[in-house]
Amino acid sequence: MPTDYLDQLPHARHAAIRSRREENRGLLASAQKGVVRFREPFESVAHLRARALDLGGDVVRIGAADELDTEARQTVLRALRAFMPWRKGPFAVFGVDIDAEWRSQRKWQRLLPVLPDLAGKVVADIGSNNGYYLFRMAHHRPRLAIGFEPYLQHYFAFQTLNQLAGLANLHTELMGVEEVGLFANCFDVVFLMGIVYHRVSPIDSLREVRRAMRPGGTLIVESQAIPGDEPVALFPEKTYAKVPGTYFVPTGACLVNWMKRAGFREVELFASHPMSSEEQRRTDWMTFESYADFMDPADPSRTVEGYPAPWRVFARGRNP
Template structure:
C-alpha cells in the first residue's frame, strides 16, 4: 500500500524536480528498510488490515474530515479504530476519520491558523514541507491550492500513519510523505515555490547549514516559512543547552528572533521578517488517548510553568518568513 509510483510519474512530468529521480527511488527504499525499522512489518500489516470504506466526502481545506460514521458498518468502524491505535503514538493532527476523532498530541490546526496567513497564495504552487510528521500540514497546504506537496520526515512510522489516511483521502492526490531528511534532496535543486520548516531547526547541529539547505530547495523568489523554538533577548544571544531541553536530547540552538533573522540574512535570504511569536500552552500540546506518553506538562517545572524541568525558558515558538534571492 505504500506506493510512490504516482509520485515518480508526477516528478517525471515536473521539470524542476526531474533531476531528483536519479536518486529518489533508492533513497526511499533505504528509508523504508526493514533492517532500519524493526516494526515496519507490523505497520505494513496495519495498512493491509484497514477496512475498505468509501468516504462520502473529504475535507482538507478547513479541518481535516474524511467521511462520516454512516459510510461504514459498526464492525468496520471498530476494526478501523483498532488498527489506527496500533500506529500509536499520533503526534500531529487532529484527524476525523468516519467520525473517529484522532485527538493527537499537538493541535497542529492551531499552528496552521497561525502560519497560514503569512504564506504567499499557495494556488498552483509546488510545496516542500520539511519535518512534516504524518503530513497534517501537507494536506492543509494541498487544501489551500498547492498543485503538489512533498513532505519529508525520516520516521517510517509517520509514513505509515500518512498512508493510513491517504487510503481514504485519495491515493491519487498529489500529496506525499517521504522517509527522508533534507540532506536527501539534490544540492542546488531550486525547485520549490514554497518550503516550510517547522519544529526542525533546533534539532540541527548546524543551524546555518540547515538554512542553506532550505534556501537550496527554493526557486529564485520562492518563500521560506520557518518555525522554531526561540528565546527572548537581543541580537547575538542564543541558548545552547548543555544537557536536555524539556527532556529532549537532540536539541542544539535556541536563538533570539533578532539572531535568527541575522542568520537568515547571512545565509542569503532577503525580505526576512518575524511574523508570529507564540508560547506553547498545555492545551496545544498534551497527552491524549492517541498519544499516551509524556507530553508538555511533564516537561515543565511543576512549580513554575515559565521554565522547563531543567530550568530553561519554557517553549516559545517563532515563525519567520524569508525569500530566496
C-alpha cells in the same frame, strides 16, 4: 499506472532520488518487526476510500461515520490506534476523532495571514509527520505538496490517511532535511516547522533547503525559541524541556540572522508566542508525558533543567 510526480520536476536529481527510494523500498517491504508494526495497519485499511473529505476546517476530516459498517469502522480504529502516539492533529477519520498531543490547527492559524498563494504551486513540508499540514495545504490546491519525513511511524500514518483520502497531489518521501537538496530548484514554497532547533548545524540545514527552492520562492520557518531580543541561541548541556535531540534554541532575532546568513532575503518575523499546556498536552491518543511535565512545577517560567521556558517564533524569507 500512476506517473511519478518527479517527471514534473525537471531540475530534481532523478537518479539520486530514485536510488534513495530504491533503498527505502527494500526497508518498507522488509520483515523487520519495526516495519511490519506500521505496515500492517496501513495494509489493513488500504482497500477503503473515503467519499467525504473536509480539509477547510481545523479538524482534517477524511470520510464520514456512515460510510462504513461497524466491522470496517473497528478495523479503521484499530489501524489508527497502531500509530499512537499521535503528535499532530486533530483528525476525524470515518467518524473516529483523533485528539493529538498538539493542537496543530493553532500553528496553521498563525501562519494563515502570510500564507503565500499555493494554487498550482510545488510545495514542500519538511518534517511533515503524519501529514496534518499537508492536508491543510491541499485545501489551497497546490500542484504538488511533498512531505519529507524520515520516521516510519509517521510515514505510514500519512500513507494510511492519504490512502483513505485519495489525494493524488500529496506525497511523502522517507527522507530528511539533509536530503532535500536532491530536489534542486523544485519548490515555490517550503515549510520548515519544528526542525531547526533539532539540527546540529541549523545554517547548513537552511542552505540545503535553499538549494531545493526556486528563485523567488518563499520559506516559512517555525521554531521553538527562547524569549529575548538579542540575537543569541541557547545550547543545552543535555536536554531542553526533556528533549535530548535539541541543539540551538534561538531567539526570534537569532533565527532571522540564521536565515539571512543562509542566503534568504526580505526575512521577517511575523508571529511569536509562549508555549502552553493548552497547545501541547497528553490525550487519549498520546498517553506519555507532555508540555506540563517538561516545566519546573515550582516555576512555570523555567524548564525542568532550569532554562527559560520555550516560546515559538515564525519567520519567512525569500530565496533571491
